[in-house]
Amino acid sequence: xxxxxxxxxxxxxxxxxxxxxxxxxxxxxxxxxxxxxxxxxxxxxxxxxxxxxxxxxxxxxxxxxxxxxxxxxxxxxxxxxxxxxxxxxxxxxxxxxxxxxxxxxxxxxxxxxxxxxxxxxxxxxxxxxxxxxxxxxxxxxxxxxxxxxxxxxxxxxxxxxxxxxxxxxxxxxxxxxxxxxxxxxxxxxxxxxxxxxxxxxxxxxxxxxxxxxxxxxxxxxxxxxxxxxxxxxxxxxxxxxxxxxxxxxxxxxxxxxxxxxxxxxxxxxxxxxxxxxxxxxxxxxxxxxxxxxxxxxxxxxxxxxxxxxxxxxxxxxxxxxxxxxxxxxxxxxxxxxxxxxxxxxxxxxxxxxxxxxxxxxxxxxxxxxxxxxxxxxxxxxxxxxxxxxxxxxxxxxx
Numbered sequence: 351x352x353x354x355x356x357x358x359x360x361x362x363x364x365x366x367x368x369x370x371x372x373x374x375x376x377x378x379x380x381x382x383x384x385x386x387x388x389x390x391x392x393x394x395x396x397x398x399x400x401x402x403x404x405x406x407x408x409x410x411x412x413x414x415x416x417x418x419x420x421x422x423x424x425x426x427x428x429x430x431x432x433x434x435x436x437x438x439x440x441x442x443x444x445x446x447x448x449x450x451x452x453x454x455x456x457x458x459x460x461x462x463x464x465x466x467x468x469x470x471x472x473x474x475x476x477x478x479x480x481x482x483x484x485x486x487x488x489x490x491x492x493x494x495x496x497x498x499x500x501x502x503x504x505x506x507x508x509x510x511x512x513x514x515x516x517x518x519x520x521x522x523x524x525x526x527x528x529x530x531x532x533x534x535x536x537x538x539x540x541x542x543x544x545x546x547x548x549x550x551x552x553x554x555x556x557x558x559x560x561x562x563x564x565x566x567x568x569x570x571x572x573x574x575x576x577x578x579x580x581x582x583x584x585x586x587x588x589x590x591x592x593x594x595x596x597x598x599x600x601x602x603x604x605x606x607x608x609x610x611x612x613x614x615x616x617x618x619x620x621x622x623x624x625x626x627x628x629x630x631x632x633x634x635x636x637x638x639x640x641x642x643x644x645x646x647x648x649x650x651x652x653x654x655x656x657x658x659x660x661x662x663x664x665x666x667x668x669x670x671x672x673x674x675x676x677x678x679x680x681x682x683x684x685x686x687x688x689x690x691x692x693x694x695x696x697x698x699x700x701x702x703x704x705x706x707x708x709x710x711x712x713x714x715x716x717x718x719x720x721x722x723x724x725x726x727x728x729x730x731x732x733x734x735x736x737x738x739x740x741x742x743x744x745x746x747x748x
Contacts, residue, residue, distance in 0.1 A: 360400045363408055364393050365479035371412040372476055373454045380420060382458050383504035386476060388419040452477060453553035456521045456546070461507050468503035469524045470531060475500055477549075478542050488539050489531070518554065522562050522618060525550065529566050540570055551605075560609035561619030567602030568625035571595040583730040587634040599629045620649045624663075639670035658688050662697045674705035692721035696731065699738070708742035711735075 368389055375385035392415040396408075405411035459472040471489075474480045480488075486496035529543035547563040575589035584590075606622045624645050631637040646664035653660060661684050669677025678701045681694060688694040699714035715735035719728045 360397055364396050364400075364412070367409050367412050368393055368479055369452065369455050369477050370409055371416050374413045375416055375420070376454060376458060378417075382507045384420065384423070384508070385416070386504060388416045388423065391419045392416040452546070452549040453521075456524070456550065457517075458507060459503075460517070460520045460524045462517070462520065463506050464503055466524070466527060468499055468506070469520075470528050471496060471499050472503045472507075473524055473528060473546070474539070474542065477546060480542070518556055518558070521550070522558060526562060526566075526618075529569075540566075540573070544570060557609040557612045557614050558616040558618050560605050561616060561622050564602045564606035564609065565618050565622035565625055567598045567605065568622060568629055571598035571602065571629065577726075581726075582733075583726040585730070586628065591632065594629070599626075602626065603629070615648070617649065617652060620645050620652070637670070639667055643667040643671050656684065656687055658691060658693060662688065662693050665697055666700065669701045669704055674701045677701045678705070690721075692718050695721065699731075699734065703734075703738055708738045712738035712742065 371392065372385055372389045375388065376382065380388075389412070392412050395415055396412060400408070455477045456473065459476055460469050464472065471485055474485050474488075475482065482497050482500060483493050485500075486493040489496065525543050525546050528546065529540050531539060544563070544566050547559070547566055550559045551563050553559075571594050572586070572589060574593045574595065575591065576584055578584055602622065603626050606619065606626055609619050610623070624642050627638050627642050627645075643664070646660065646667050649657075649660050650664060662681065665677045665680035667677075668680050678698065681688075681698050681701070685694070695714045695718035699711045699718060702708075702711035702714055712735045715731050715738060719731035719735060722728050722731065
């Protein structure tokens with residue numbers, strides 16, 4: 351390739367190719383930590399050399415230089431001191447390795463020996479291409495803390511061989527956690543999770559991968575309506591649906607329909623189907639609650655252990671279909687397990703408000719507010735408690 355590249359173009363290209371280079375080294379039997387260090391060294395070299403001397407095959411260049419760094423590291427520790435001084439010649443062009451790079455890297459980063467926090471951090475570093483500084487900024491921790499977390503994660507997976515198929519369910523869970531951990535933060539990890547989910551659908555034909563992508567798209571479509579002009583949280587039933595992203599909704603529904611057509615329904619497809627029914631309603635009053643309840647019934651049947659979010663959201667659906675008293679009875683049934691959770695009190699408050707029991711609603715909203723550490727969520731619950739108590743004062747006496 352002739353000509354020169356601008357630094358910004360190099361940054362974008364290196365970010366897209368780095369996971370492929372790392373995957374190529376892993377397929378050759380290198381351990382994760384050593385391979386990742388070698389790729390990082392090659393990235394530094396690429397950012398320095400490529401703007402003036404673009405390689406003919408950037409991916410082959412990055413793989414070859416990464417491999418060279420591995421060889422140098424094995425020969426002598428002094429290679430560390432030679433890296434900065436040595437100017438790498440463009441490597442001989444060879445065939446670019448093909449394979450499900452994203453899937454391989456996600457399985458590596460989602461190793462069961464890692465904690466969820468470490469799985470997320472390593473995924474964002476190796477697959478997402480984010481720097482340690484970017485990841486630390488997104489999670490509001492010092493860069494040194496995040497660097498230690500990533501280093502511990504790499505040591506944990508050191509010497510592991512990744513030749514056997516991994517657990518797709520773990521990978522899907524981690525991508526989902528990336529989305530929810532980064533939703534609306536300064537570094538939009540939610541968009542990064544959607545990008546990872548897109549890549550995952552290209553790497554595996556499993557319909558649950560498409561189900562997750564559909565779910566994230568449908569959830570993300572509501573982001574513009576989740577806060578008002580003052581930055582206050584707005585719940586789904588009060589959102590201005592005219593500002594929902596119709597392109598993301600259309601794409602999410604299309605992806606979901608293709609997944610459901612395979613008739614192998616799983617958790618993420620079911621959650622996406624529920625999100626699609628909410629997206630399809632012009633107003634909150636138009637929501638197809640009976641069909642939503644059917645999907646929640648299927649979800650409960652699918653889950654071997656109680657899922658707090660599913661059980662409580664199902665109680666809301668029961669309230670809309672069979673009446674608030676029936677929904678409250680569902681929350682009573684799981685009180686022994688979920689009774690001290692913030693979401694349990696919030697759902698109870700919502701159902702009490704539906705029933706016209708504003709005194710109980712106010713108390714339950716206040717209890718929910720006391721159990722959350724999220725400022726925007728707590729402020730919303732406090733406002734709901736105040737509104738319920740105000741309605742109680744204006745309620746006509748019997």
